[in-house]
Amino acid sequence: MKSHHIHFSLNGEKVSLHVEPSDVLLDVLRNKLGIKSPKVGCDRGDCGTCTVLIDGKTVRSCLALAVEADGAEIVTLEGANTRKWTQKLQRKFHEKNAFQCGFCAPGVILSATELLEKNSRPSSHDIKEAIAGNLCRCTGYEPIVAAIEETVKGK
């Protein structure tokens, strides 16, 4: 396999490294770049815990090749300070105890970030739809939806 030299922006900083064609973005973020907020869950795109923002859109990093990230702008929860809503969401999740084990939280918060960047007045249905791809096995989702609703209201 021919390795590729790729460059991308990670949480506002320039990154360049060599990757193999078969390297998965999630593994490169976690194992080569020390980015641990995206988690390895189902590893096949169903659970959403590996969610990262690529060019402002949530993407399953377990379903992207690292080489595809060349030229992209990637934001993970570690780069929360680079987005308008992310830290507000984090504070509200903490306040509302909107997670227990926390495994899903990075993905949920990034999905909510994407939603609020597109639509700062989402309905409860919009919120549920936006996080439908992020599985949480602790909370039953109610406190998560409440935390997102209250973030919007700025309570």
Added chain:
Amino acid sequence: MPITAEFEYVKPKDMDEALHVFSLYREKARALAGGTDLIVHLKENLARPEVVVDIKALEELSGLALKGGVLRIGARVTFSELIGSARVKAKFPLLWEASLTVASTGVRNRATLAGNICSAVPSADSAPALAVYDAEVLTLSVKGARRIPIGEWFTGPKKTALLPEEIVTAVELKLPEKKHGACYMKLSRYEGEDLAQGGIAALALADNTYRVAFCALGPVPARCPRTEAALNGNKLGEKVLAKAKAALLEELSPIGDIRSSKEYRLHMAQIMLGRALESAVARLFKKGSKYGTENIC
């Protein structure tokens, strides 16, 4: 899970280069757009390509355009792009509604309509809408271009009419000549993301003609000509619906699997047909529910 298979990665900037790779490698080349199926297949060793061809730099494959009653959806167009298009929502509401049921936002941001029909699983949510809008799949290879009607596209579970040296460049849908109302009814185990246990698309036109198609209720998604014949020329009513349901049962051949039994699928298909038709007719007369709000689970 790492990918253990070894392959080369190329990202052609022009179409000639891409077609050359496919003519050279044929079955050993796989096109990569959203990758939401391909990467899973690579991880599970179900796909063993020698070269993965990233088609996301090919400008010819981008764009949504409606011209002369034909909607052209480039092969790079994602489900999120379809959902974000006011034109798709206004003119092809059934496709819009079906797109909303595909997986979740994080998948729809990458997954393409063309990829959905190339993966060709029996439960492909976009397929009934494409069947109902008389879609054609546009392909290209070094030998030239082809147009394949959607009815001839799916040749078996996970099998299509695409030749090894070809790629899909676009999918074209025909705008019905008259006003229409439609509904995609997807049966799943819960709201949120799930594969369809069954899907029924119904479209009603102002002249009492109807179009019906399904997914996950047979080996390949397809139109239901006998069901349509039972409906055409009639106002929707109990007797007509009973005939249509009987005809539908003859056209379906679902399997029983981990998601539901064959009997359950057949039972629910009839209920879904009724609800989808009623919703389609109500929407035709602007009395129905908003698109994207019908759910059955």
